[in-house]
Every structure is written in C-alpha cells, then in structure tokens.
Amino acid sequence: MSLDEKVIRRQKLRWRIRARVTGTAAKPRLSVFRSNSDIYAQLIDDTTGTTLASANSRMKDIASASGTKVEKSMMVGKAIAQRALALGLHNCVFDRGGYLYHGRVKSVADGAREGGLKF
Numbered sequence: 111m112s113l114d115e116k117v118i119r120r121q122k123l124r125w126r127i128r129a130r131v132t133g134t135a136a137k138p139r140l141s142v143f144r145s146n147s148d149i150y151a152q153l154i155d156d157t158t159g160t161t162l163a164s165a166n167s168r169m170k171d172i173a174s175a176s177g178t179k180v181e182k183s184m185m186v187g188k189a190i191a192q193r194a195l196a197l198g199l200h201n202c203v204f205d206r207g208g209y210l211y212h213g214r215v216k217s218v219a220d221g222a223r224e225g226g227l228k229f
C-alpha cells in the first residue's frame with residue numbers, strides 16, 4: 111500500500127466518522143490528529159466552526175517531560191480536559207479522526223476522561 115493510498119483511505123474513514131459526529135457549543139467535538147512525532151487535540155464547536163480549546167505534545171510542559179509518545183498523549187488528554195473544565199465544558203464527543211482507537215489515540219481519550227471530561 112503506497113503512502114497516497116493510506117492517506118486516501120484515512121481521509122475516507124475520517125469523512126465517514128464526521129458524517130455522524132458533530133459538536134455543539136454545549137457538547138463540542140474532541141478532534142485528535144496524530145503525526146509521527148506529535149499528537150494534537152482540539153475541542154471544536156461545529157455550529158460556528160470555532161476551536162474552543164486545544165492542546166498538543168509540543169507544549170513546553172509536555173515536551174520537556176520524559177516518557178514515551180503514549181505517556182505524552184495521556185498528558186495531552188489531561189491538558190485538554192483542564193482547559194475544557196476551565197471553560198465550563200464537562201461533556202464532549204470524541205472524534206478519532208480516521209485513526210484506530212488504539213495506542214496514542216486511546217491514550218488521549220483516557221487522559222481526557224481522567225481529567226474530568228465525559229464522552
């Protein structure tokens with residue numbers, strides 16, 4: 111499978127997921143993007159198309175911490191949960207972005223749950 115085929119396959123999965131998962135101001139969408147080295151999470155209100163909060167593994171406190179990518183993903187989940195709770199958001203909808211719910215993506219979800227988000 112070439113790189114182009116993998117990208118196209120993930121994009122089709124992503125579109126299929128997004129057809130079912132939408133976020134509102136009261137219950138935003140927790141979107142996850144995973145690159146080879148970093149992971150990014152955003153809380154998105156799809157009705158207005160705005161990002162309410164974001165966190166990633168390139169933030170100073172997470173990047174300086176030692177550990178594996180899975181452990182840093184857990185920290186990203188906790189960070190996004192803290193920012194959501196500061197905005198008064200307790201519920202969200204999880205969008206895995208076409209990735210398998212495994213490894214770093216699952217770790218972000220577990221960290222967000224530990225931080226106090228419900229989904």
